[in-house]
Each structure stands twice: as structure tokens, then as C-alpha cells.
Amino acid sequence: MVDVQVPRLHGYGVRWDPEGRCYRVRNETTGEWLCQPAGERSGFASFGAAFSAWRAFEVHKRPGER
Template identity: 65%
Template structure:
């Protein structure tokens, strides 16, 4: 699937987003607007489990979030 827009449509959530069409989680750096992509293929990274996507997001978007010290 080729994405023409830098931000896939129909995704909701903060950082970790559910892609309703692909039926998987996607990860976005909310500070830069950049989407996490596969290093091997360059395609948007996809995750079956929220916990895996959350872990990837915590590494991908490195900054203090509300409530963190």
C-alpha cells in the first residue's frame, strides 16, 4: 500500500493509533508528525498488539510526557 499523504487518514489516538483499514496499530511521533516506518522496507510500521506499539512509541517519541519526571 502506497501512502501519498505523510499522515494516513482515519487514524485516531495519541502516538499509538489504530488503523481501521489495515486493522493494526501505527506509531506516530506527535512532536514531529513523523510516522514510524520499517527500517527494512520503509513502509509504515504495523503492530498487532497495543503493548508492542506503545513500547515502540516510547522509544520513537523521546520527550517527557505529562506526569513523567
């Protein structure tokens, strides 16, 4: 099944949502969106804040890790 949100959002992991006028965070490994405790998708005003949240949300291998 295709995620209908993908064509409207741009980027990888951190995506700009033009309708919400904010950045959204997605775990590209699982396809899961970062959500608030109430269940709605988290939105970030700055790319830096969204990128920091994405790094914590999606596990990445660091340089030198196997």
C-alpha cells in the same frame, strides 16, 4: 498542509488503522511515522507492543526531568 491519514486513524501517538487492522506509531512532535527499513509504516498487532515502540520513538520527559 493537512495529513490526510489523521481522520482515518484514532488516538495519540499510537493509532488504530482500521484499513490495515493494526496499530501504527507516530511521533506527534514531528509528525513522522515509525517505518520499517524498507520504508513502509510499521504495524503492530497489540497495543502494548505499539506503545513500547512509541515510547522509544517519541522522546518524552520523565517525571522529575526538566
